[in-house]
Amino acid sequence: MKRLLLCVLALGALISCTIAPMDVVPDSGEEAIPAPPARDDDVVIAFTESSAHITNPERGFYYPLDLRPGDRLTTSSVKAQITKGRTLFYLGFYLTKYMKGDIAQSFLDDMQASFDALREGGAKCILRYAYKDRESDKPWDPTEEVVMRHIEQIKPLLEKNKDVIFVMQAGFVGVWGEWYYTTNFNYQPESDQDYLPRKRVAEALLAALPAERQLELRTPQFKMRMYNLSIKDTLTYKTAHDGSTLSRLAGHNDCFGAAEDDYGTFDQEPKDRAFWKADTRYTIMGGETCGVSDYCTCTASLKDMEDYHWTYLNSGYNTEVINRWKTQGCLDTVTDHLGYRLSLKEVRHTANPAAGDEIRIELKITNSGFAAPMNPRNAVLVFEDADGNQTRSPLGSDPRTWHSGTRTVAAGFTLPSQKGTMYLELSDPLLADRPQYSIALANSGVFDSKTGLNKLFEL
Numbered sequence: 501m502k503r504l505l506l507c508v509l510a511l512g513a514l515i516s517c518t519i520a521p522m523d524v525v526p527d528s529g530e531e532a533i534p535a536p537p538a539r540d541d542d543v544v545i546a547f548t549e550s551s552a553h554i555t556n557p558e559r560g561f562y563y564p565l566d567l568r569p570g571d572r573l574t575t576s577s578v579k580a581q582i583t584k585g586r587t588l589f590y591l592g593f594y595l596t597k598y599m600k601g602d603i604a605q606s607f608l609d610d611m612q613a614s615f616d617a618l619r620e621g622g623a624k625c626i627l628r629y630a631y632k633d634r635e636s637d638k639p640w641d642p643t644e645e646v647v648m649r650h651i652e653q654i655k656p657l658l659e660k661n662k663d664v665i666f667v668m669q670a671g672f673v674g675v676w677g678e679w680y681y682t683t684n685f686n687y688q689p690e691s692d693q694d695y696l697p698r699k700r701v702a703e704a705l706l707a708a709l710p711a712e713r714q715l716e717l718r719t720p721q722f723k724m725r726m727y728n729l730s731i732k733d734t735l736t737y738k739t740a741h742d743g744s745t746l747s748r749l750a751g752h753n754d755c756f757g758a759a760e761d762d763y764g765t766f767d768q769e770p771k772d773r774a775f776w777k778a779d780t781r782y783t784i785m786g787g788e789t790c791g792v793s794d795y796c797t798c799t800a801s802l803k804d805m806e807d808y809h810w811t812y813l814n815s816g817y818n819t820e821v822i823n824r825w826k827t828q829g830c831l832d833t834v835t836d837h838l839g840y841r842l843s844l845k846e847v848r849h850t851a852n853p854a855a856g857d858e859i860r861i862e863l864k865i866t867n868s869g870f871a872a873p874m875n876p877r878n879a880v881l882v883f884e885d886a887d888g889n890q891t892r893s894p895l896g897s898d899p900r901t902w903h904s905g906t907r908t909v910a911a912g913f914t915l916p917s918q919k920g921t922m923y924l925e926l927s928d929p930l931l932a933d934r935p936q937y938s939i940a941l942a943n944s945g946v947f948d949s950k951t952g953l954n955k956l957f958e959l
Contacts, residue, residue, distance in 0.1 A: 542860070543851050545957055547844035549866065550944045553832075555585045557928065557937045558666050558875060559839025561815035562588035562626060562786075566633070569597060569607045573614035578621025582936075585835070588666060588812055589618065591625045592677070595650060599631055599642040603653050611654070615661035622936040624666040626786065626812065629654070630677030639683040640675050644697055647672050648704055655708035662710040663930035666812075666875065667784045669716045669752055670702055678754060679718045680764070692725065699726040703745070711743050712876055712930075714784050716752040719765050720772045723749050723779075731774050740782035741876075741900055750783035751776055756813075757789055757796030757804065757821065780809040781903065784874045788814030789821035796821050798830035806904070809871040811839040841869035842899075842926075843942040845906055847956050855918045863895075863924070863956070866906040873899045873939065878927045881913055882953060885920040892925075899926060899939075915959075923953035 563581045565573060573589065581589070593611060595603060618625055629650070631641050641647070650672070658665065671677030673685045679698065681687065686694040702722075705715050717723050724730070727746065740747055755763040766772040776785070785808050789796060795804075804810075813834070815822075825831040845866045850859035861881065879895040897909045913922075926939035935952030946954045 539850065539860075541851050542848045542862075543957070545847045547846065547943050547946070549843040549845075549868065550942050552942075552944070553585055553836060554841065554940055554942045555582065555587060556840070556939055557587050558624060558873065559811055559869070559871075560588060560813075561586055561835060561838065562590050562812050564590040564592070564788075564814055564816050566592040566594060567610070567614060568594045569604065569610065572610050573617040575617045575620040578617055578623045582622055586815060587623050589623055589625045590628070590814065592628045592630060592671075594633065595629060595631050598650065599639070599646060601646070603650055608653065608657065611657055612661070615657070615664055618664040619661075622934070624664045626667055626669065627665055628669040628671040628677050630671050630675075632675050635675055635681055637675075640681050641673055641684055643684050644700065647701060651701075651704045651708050658709050658713075662713060663928070665709075665713055667714050667716055667750065667786075668705065668709055670698075670705060670718065670722075672701055672705075673698060679722065689725075692728075695722075695725050698722065702726065702749070706745060706748055709748075711748075714748045714750040714874070716750040716784060716786070718752060718754065719767065720751060720776045720779070721767050723751070724772070724775060729775070731771065731778065734775060734778035735782040737782075737901065741898075747782070751780060751785055753785070753787040753808075755790040756787050757801050758791040758793055759795060762795075763790065777807050780871075782900075784811055785809050785871065786812035789818040791818055792820045792824060796824065798825055798828040798833075801825065802830055802833060805834065805838070805870045809904075811871045811874060813838060837869045839869050839871050840867055840873045840899075840902070840939075841942050842867050842873075842902065842939060844946065844954075844956075849922070849957060853915050853918070853959070855915055858912045858914050860910065861913055861922070861956070862908060862910045864906060864908050865902060867902050867904050868942075869904060872901065872903045873926075876900070876929050877939070878925060878929055878932065880925045880927070881911060881956075882923040882925050883913065883916065883920055884923065885917040889916075891916045895924070919959055921958045922956045923951075924956055925953050927952055 563586050591614060598604065670679060673679045674682040685697045689695050702715065709715060735747060753762055753765050755765055761769065822831065825834055843866050844863065846864040848862040853859040877899045879897055879899050881893050881895055883891045893913050895909060896911050928937040931937040935949060938952030940947035941954045
């Protein structure tokens, strides 16, 4: 069942849009902690989704930044963007000076300084490496041998900084690292053999990138051609997030809504589109717009973002498209619904539990965003007694399965005290002690930014 895209029209102009969530059944195979059955006398607490902008990690409009030797991102720059609601940076490192040899240690140090700034400032990055940023500047990339050596050099950086890498784009090949104009990797490949050099680059990057992170390819046909895939081979609940090569290969569209085929993004419609619509339910999807067309009106763009499960977009390009969304009245909708937007609809729990009892807690959670959270994330019930002592228990549900719509998650919890407060923590496993990397639910008065906890109820 599709959600309803509700738009209000006035004098031919689109002035507002909202997204109506649907009720969904959890994916087959999802497990929850066994809990006592519901009772008629359970306490039921209703919640309402806030209409406010919610700043959350690993989603939304990103701030783009190209970096060359001597350039470093600063903590103050990161914090400045976070005040604007942006928790993602695009970091494009240009290796132009090193096309015939190793990356200088000084530039590797610059990269580390930029990762440190992200961590200190409370943000993450979409990461890409490239060699040239102009079609007129040839050769467009170095030999495969040099590329492989550079991937080997950055591997320690990727491992050390996996906590602040949201996703990596394949890069390295072609102008801007977009895998199109290329000198050494078979420009406009046709045969399976033509795709092998790019496949070797992708697999070298997957080997260098920590297993918790995904690698984005520029078009769906790259994944399909390199691995001989069709629509029947797209990811499912059982094959998603299992650490396999296919589960880690995501996509980015850098000409979103620019034309019928998004300037070559979709080569064999409707096959390519069908593949990405299915596969991006379980992999990260993002990119940027690149020009105004009939395919980037509010109505068209919102439907595409929903269909392809968009998580992030470039805030700086294409400004004409972004201004169109603002004029037509859907920019706020895009801003709020890129990626996930989780809120409580209802909380139910056992009435009058005593210390030592196992109480039943049932959460009705709505995701009104375009996508589920995509990287590993803790989901933990936290009970804090009157003295501030905390007891923690896993919720038993993976937030990466919380797709668009409303679902019910139930868990049992052994109560250590009769008085206290129950919270839901959705922290980052690699940054669990950093509240700014925890997910805030989109309900007023629920999230505590100092602790990273979402308040469920008091006893």
